[in-house]
Amino acid sequence: MEFETIIGLEVHAQLLTDTKIFCNCSTKFGGSPNSHTCPLCLGMPGVLPVLNKKVVEYAMKMSLATNSNINKSCSFARKNYFYPDLPKGYQISQYAYPLSEHGYILLDVEGEQKKIGITRIHMEEDAGKLVHDEHNPSSYVDLNRAGVPLIEIVSEPDMRSPAEAADYLKRLHEILVYLEICDGNMEEGSFRCDANVSIRPLGQKEFGTRTELKNMNSFRNVQRALEYEVKRQQYLVENGGTVVQETRLWDDAQGVTNSMRSKEEAHDYRYFPDPDLVPVIVDDAWIEKIRKELPELPLARRQRFVSDYQIPAYDASVLTADKALADYFEEVVKLCSKPKAASNWVMGDVLRFLNEEKRDIRNCPITAQALAEMISLIEDGTISGKMAKDIIDEMYKTGKSPRVIIAEKGMVQITDESALAKTIQTIMDANPNQLKDYRSGKEKLFGFFVGQVMKATQGKANPQKVNELLKKMLVG
Template sequence: MAKEDYEVVMGLEIHAELSTKTKIFCSCPTDFGGEPNTHCCPVCMAMPGTLPVLNEKVVEYAVKAGIAMNCDIAENSKNDRKNYFYPDLPKSYQISQFDMPLCKNGYIEIETKDGKKKIGITRIHFEEDAGKLNHDEYGGGSFVDLNRAGVPLIEIVSEPDIRGAEEADIYLKKVKSILEYIEVSDCKMQEGSLRADVNVSVRKKGDNKLGTRTEMKNMNSFRAIQNAVAYEVKRQIDILESGGKVEQETLRWDELQGETISMRDKEDAQDYRYFPEPDLALIHISKEYVEEIKRNMPELPESRKNRYISYYNLPEYDANILTSTKYFSNLFEGALEVCNNPKAVSNWIMSDIIGILNEKEINADKIPFTAKDLGELICLIDKGTISTSIAKKVLLEMFDTSEKPNKIIEKNGWVQISDEGAIIEVVNKILAANPQSISDYKAGKDRALGFLIGQAMKETKGKANPGMLNKMFLEELNKQ
């Protein structure tokens, strides 16, 4: 059988670090970086006799995530111990949630190439992160830094509803965008604050039974997930095609080698011996509490998108891109407050800003100017102070210097020339220098006009008002 006869079935477990100020069970700061073991205390270092106390924001953020992903919020919930030995886990157990997670039975909607699709969310629970091991920096051995130990996480477990790497990518981006909108996580993949365990299996198309799955842990880039899934799918199909059986196992994706590597043999099948955490009290979530959080929820991307389509008349494609992250969406809405020209603001974000971000390889959260600056820039075009081509130069400078558009224009002397006398002078100069274009125009070649305007723009370093140039060239040409 060929590859096309197989269907890929995937489920994702996404870990997102919550953006609380303090750790989940102690008052240590959660800031990323910092000298090793400086964001620690006896609680997160698991000194004997210490006791955890749950951070109220962790509950609030997890409930927020649950509501945003259409989950049932449990009235009663508790913590459990997940037991395993690893030196980055000082207590030798992780406080997590087992059989009574805070949120269950949700879903989110994603846009696939075949239209809208619901991906089920099995559960969302909260837990503590582990520390970090450093290797070989100072000679032999490993070195334990517990700054990250005890940073709160939520784990978002999807149903096996995802069909292939492309859908996984869309799903992960959607989850990231939701978590950013509701401001419960920074979702910085490069800092490890968003990472995913990816479950993959294949089955023959039409089969209802799931194939044996393998799990790839701690994937922290979109590209790695794409590559790893592609590799793993091919590996599993090859095994099945040659009459073999896929073993259920945990794999590690080796980005350099481009292959998956088995992490544990199955003899050692995971047995976490979960039991209720005796050091923590139960969690009771009242209906009023849930309602209160619902009332204060920021507007979600789906709702913003619909508003952009119906209220601002933007095409769905544009609305999708503008709402793909809160940074674009906030930029759009903030610019509109200054400059009420939704289509223009949208176009500037969609083409110029996204283009520059891609070229400079920076993320949307690192845009160095404010939404108000962008609005003012677009207003200056609308008012005729600068031309579009000058505005593009101003935007580039805004990226480089974070300066206000007005200041950049003033500094460079970029104000548009709209003075009739000045423009007619340029028009006549260009016409005199290009007799061939005049005869071309007379002979019906409209392209000649575009060439002349282009020359005039060049002559004025892009500062001439293009509308006026057009009008005056036509007038002068028709006189000749």
């Protein structure tokens, strides 16, 4: 039987505000346990939440960037459950009246654009975390993260494969980072994803029973977990079993998902409107103000790169996947006016260096100015492409500018025709047999002479000039 996979994702993104959502404590990651807390985020009696306006504005940015409708009025609700990392015994979230609804983003699926619906985006507070001591039967509570603002972005069940889900997640991540409202760090938990997945026989209209997957802390793991889960569900169905609605945890080490709790064990969160907070009223003027603050988004930038710089769509998507990388590329282009060359160097050597060392473009030793300078030096014939390969290695290692490296190593390309002619003559004289064979029709020997010239000049000869001169002189 052929099956269709149905996936919907719930993404939690930590917002990059300086202070927490309902108090003035710092949102900085790290810090000694409970150092970023106050009576409010410690859940002490009698203290009251006051909404951080920045959180609303950041959430509005994401709503606009995902084509969502921002509700004129939204409100907060309490999600009630007991856990030591939840100091009030409830999480302030949004339930019946979220900030925005009915959005979408576009994915490239096999060359076609596909809309993935976004059901809703809402604001909420993060919980703290528990620290367990192996040598001691106690657990400790660190509430530094309690009250850090989050947005939850809930998709429609529109994805049809784990790869599509991973792609959606990357696009969403890209947008958040472009908006500079989330640092997108999955390992530190500032970008987290839960997935709902089900299968159904191809052609069936009703959805199958879904499972919810948690604990996937990288794009790769999201895809792996989904792939595993789809196979597990198919195996079950094909062997006469049924899928049970439940929450399952991804076990990275084993590469499997395991049941965490069944539907029956699911919490009853007893949501109700939070009486300590008033509805958030968003008027058109506020929306327009936020809309004006939006930067160019990844999709638009990708399209502009293709049309303005005449680079392939693939290159454009690699370059724009990271805002800082795209900024770097554009800076290089601005300085050297050679988009295709800039794209090749950035996507080739620069990214290779960075990937090898797991470095961020923001910390790249090769500045955009230096790279642009190098490209210009190739263009004006000062250095050859081959020399550039060595120079860029040196630039990455030392952070020096190409001109400095060229000067230090005496690497300037020999373009002087008389000097090159002299060298060629010496080589012709030293290799009479090869010369004779060439002249009697063995044209393949042309490469031999090029090699000899390069060897004699330690690679500094301008290849184009060498070609021209050799063609003339070898004929005799």
